[in-house]
Amino acid sequence: MDAKTLCLGALMHDDASGYEIRKLFEDGLFSAIHDVSFGSIYPALTVLLEREWVTCRIAEQDGRPDKKVYSITESGRAAFLDAISTPPAPDKMRSEMLFVLSFGDYLPRADVMALVDRYIAEYRDRLLALESCSCAENAPPVRKFVNDFGLKMYKTAIAFLEDHRSDLMNQANGEANSNVEHLTPVTAAGGAS
Amino acid sequence: MDAKTLCLGALMHDDASGYEIRKLFEDGLFSAIHDVSFGSIYPALTVLLEREWVTCRIAEQDGRPDKKVYSITESGRAAFLDAISTPPAPDKMRSEMLFVLSFGDYLPRADVMALVDRYIAEYRDRLLALESCSCAENAPPVRKFVNDFGLKMYKTAIAFLEDHRSDLMNQANGEANSNVEHLTPVTAAGGAS
DNA sequence: CCCTGCATATATCAGATCAATATAAACATC
């Protein structure tokens, strides 16, 4: 599933600018199920325009920069439906939070506590954004299905985290001091060598 | 969180080859929370070796190809602990299944049915792999925490999918025919233009 | 007995993607 297909999918619902497509994957309907960055969206829209799978008009706004609003064409719709008829790749999750948390026994208790709390806060924010996502009401039932799926998963994650918060803290390394300053990360040449 | 840090994390538990690290993220303890491919792991291990954050020995096996078993060094442990002290990036999910399913009203009923069933099967497989993951028993409680988190999320997803299977099918496009042949995907130059 | 497929194992590379950064205008707020 490349960025072109994701953009076409977003435009199946309604016309949108690159920025609005991004928001759909950040805050909106797709926020719980997929992600794309600007660095993929803008080049994808350019290619889509070349292939005439989308058209583009410039919308002037007052108080805001102009935006390029893209619309999907008939051939674009056909290409999208064709693209999603191939078997989808398996789900992929990337949670740095959980990865780090799985080494909680090496980390100072204060750090683990801060981490869990930030994690819960992150999911609460996401849940709120998804709940207040206007697309839920007037959208067809299938779209509501993915919205509800996201809601369910977020709520489950929050509940699990809250239930295990105190356990996690007890398992943390009480001896160690909190690393307030972050020094050089692994990516840097220096590090701890 | 780059591949180097992920590899170091895997080696914090136990010595492993590149192949075994991959399995840890595919079937093992980390399967529900993060993903890395061979194309990232092998180059990462080479860099780690250069920085002396890991050592390497060649293990001859009978009936199988030789493997390069990597061990984390003291400076490697320090570098890892340093790396995970930086604030983790927000969680990212990539579910092509759910994305495609959210367009179920455009797809023939047979395709939606096949899709949901394959999706449920995928999660059942993952659940089984995670349940039979030996790392759960003898591992410290924090490691068990991430294991249980994965279990909980998988079970929730399966239950949600099963509960909404019939709804999804009723919302599918009954008129359309099943696209047995996949034609050219969006990535190809041809397509539907 | 061969053939296909699968699991183990390492490695590479083109193409895709991300994170960071630049630019810019309007507005909030302190």
Added chain:
DNA sequence: GATGTTTATATTGATCTGATATATGCAGGG
């Protein structure tokens, strides 16, 4: 008036993925 946020487009270097290549052994079908 200074800083920060939101809206908006765009680019680039570094990184990562997915596909592919290579090689061995094993299991099962025909």
